Amino acid sequence: xxxxxxxxxxxxxxxxxxxxxxxxxxxxxxxxxxxxxxxxxxxxxxxxxxxxxxxxxxxxxxxxxxxxxxxxxxxxxxxxxxxxxxxxxxxxxxxxxxxxxxxxxxxxxxxxxxxxxxxxxxxxxxxxxxxxxxxxxxxxxxxxxxxxxxxxxxxxxxxxxxxxxxxxxxxxxxxxxxxxxxxxxxxxxxxxxxxxxxxxxxxxxxxxxxxxxxxxxxxxxxxxxxxxxxxxxxxxxxxxxxxxxxxxxxxxxxxxxxxxxxxxxxxxxxxxxxxxxxxxxxxxxxxxxxxxxxxxxxxxxxxxxxxxxxxxxxxxxxxxxxxxxxxxxxxxxxxxxx
Amino acid sequence: xxxxxxxxxxxxxxxxxxxxxxxxxxxxxxxxxxxxxxxxxxxxxxxxxxxxxxxxxxxxxxxxxxxxxxxxxxxxxx
Numbered sequence: 001x002x003x004x005x006x007x008x009x010x011x012x013x014x015x016x017x018x019x020x021x022x023x024x025x026x027x028x029x030x031x032x033x034x035x036x037x038x039x040x041x042x043x044x045x046x047x048x049x050x051x052x053x054x055x056x057x058x059x060x061x062x063x064x065x066x067x068x069x070x071x072x073x074x075x076x077x078x079x080x081x082x083x084x085x086x087x088x089x090x091x092x093x094x095x096x097x098x099x100x101x102x103x104x105x106x107x108x109x110x111x112x113x114x115x116x117x118x119x120x121x122x123x124x125x126x127x128x129x130x131x132x133x134x135x136x137x138x139x140x141x142x143x144x145x146x147x148x149x150x151x152x153x154x155x156x157x158x159x160x161x162x163x164x165x166x167x168x169x170x171x172x173x174x175x176x177x178x179x180x181x182x183x184x185x186x187x188x189x190x191x192x193x194x195x196x197x198x199x200x201x202x203x204x205x206x207x208x209x210x211x212x213x214x215x216x217x218x219x220x221x222x223x224x225x226x227x228x229x230x231x232x233x234x235x236x237x238x239x240x241x242x243x244x245x246x247x248x249x250x251x252x253x254x255x256x257x258x259x260x261x262x263x264x265x266x267x268x269x270x271x272x273x274x275x276x277x278x279x280x281x282x283x284x285x286x287x288x289x290x291x292x293x294x295x296x297x298x299x300x301x302x303x304x305x306x307x308x309x310x311x312x313x314x315x316x317x318x319x320x321x322x323x324x325x326x327x328x329x330x331x332x333x334x335x336x337x338x
Numbered sequence: 339x340x341x342x343x344x345x346x347x348x349x350x351x352x353x354x355x356x357x358x359x360x361x362x363x364x365x366x367x368x369x370x371x372x373x374x375x376x377x378x379x380x381x382x383x384x385x386x387x388x389x390x391x392x393x394x395x396x397x398x399x400x401x402x403x404x405x406x407x408x409x410x411x412x413x414x415x416x
Contacts, residue, residue: 059387091388091402093347093378098387166379204403299347302378 002038002129009034028229035130035221035267040214042125047209050121051202056193057085059095063102071105071155078104078111079147083119083140085112086209092299100167100303103174107155110312115147118291122213123262130270135279138327142283146291146319153315162308216264224267227275236276248324251281252317255288262290279331284324292316340414341371341396345381346389352376355390355404362410370414 009030013019019026062081066074092113099109119140127136160171193201265286272282297309304312342359346352356372363370375381384391384398391401394413 063387094345094381094389094391095387097378097382098385101382101385166382170382208403302347 005034005038005041008037024229026229028225031228032221032225035224036218038129039126039217039221039267040210042129043122043210043213043217044206046121046125048202048206051205052198054084054205055198055201059085059098063099063104066099066104066108067102071108074105074108075111075148075151076144078108078151079115079144082112082115082147083144084121085116086120086205092296093302096300096303097167097170100163101170101174103171103177105155106160106163106171107151107153109151110154110159111147111151113147113296114150114291114316115143117293117296118143118146118262118287120262122209123266126263126266130266131273134333138279139283142287142323142327146287146316146323150312150315150319154312157311159308159311162305162311164303164305167303213261213263216261217267220260220264220267224271227268227271231271231275233274234276236272236278238276245325247278247281248284248321248328251285251324252288252320255285255320256292258289259293259295260289262286265289278328280324280326280328283327284320287320287323288317291320339369339371340394341373342413343373343375343393343396345375345384345386345391345393345398345401347378347381348374348376349389351404352390355392358404358407359392359410362407362414366411366414368414 012033013026013030014021017029019029021027021030062085066077066081069077096109096113099112100106124136124140127139160168163171269282269286272285273279292313297313300312301309344352344356344359346355352374356374359370359372363372381389381391384393386398386401388402390404392399392405392413394416399413400409
């Protein structure tokens, strides 16, 4: 069904523009046209469909739900909800404070905040169409692992000691209250939405998300296309060595100063992998670009002491590296399908 | 005279929300006070989890997105 985009690209690039599939320019442009049209089409359809379903999800219910679970389950749900809830990073602080003042442990809140930029429906759609289901599954598992493990470590070292005063006080107050009055937390009623409401919500979401990311898609696919056409296959394997241990930390460090939406980085990931960069290294690079972002850290500085921020930073980086090494080790299985 | 508080830590959407409210007020020829609340501790007191959010005379009426024209007009008339 999606071959229509390949056909469109072939027609435009080789027939209409007269480029040759033998040339680098030809392959790059073909890749660019095929992927931008395919991705934009998929995005519009899927974002609308998912938003329709997601219209009744609200943060107050998520929070109440998480509050009632035991800690281990809490990490999983924190990360899971982070995966399916989109938000703009300017909401990180209100969300963080909302969770914290309800007594939700720091680690669970952070599991949510760590996983959120990594996994979102746009990323999943793009990964599936570019790299197949196995890789998409690995990405999701990795994204949640980063959140869950990061959260667990934070709680293990009692990271809440290093929250800023006002946040720490709110947390302690709520935690104390939960202990003295267990089982009194109420789950807000699910809102009753008509189809018209859902359609309106989905339309707004669609406009907002596509409006925000279409540029990233073009840039990401553009970069991916350039890599595709102009970097010889297997270049990375030949020059950076396949899976040498230092390629992973190097990739993480390279990703740090870069900031991109997950959308922009995924086409680049595809090209990197096809050109021979090991899967784990590529993933480490991608996570580092997307999940460790300066704008987000600046936001969090308002509620965390510098020490806590530094700790989180180190936890994240270590996470990415471990993930990179592990995936490099199991890489061959992931690739059986590509 | 109504007081509109726009809750948000200062990103583009919060600025747009404040401007929207002022614009609607001008269109409807109403005098209102529009205040931008950016301090996280204060926003926490309002128990709002996603910004931008709007409070009219101290009561939260909206959160999570830039409110539409008709919604703002509705608040002016309440």
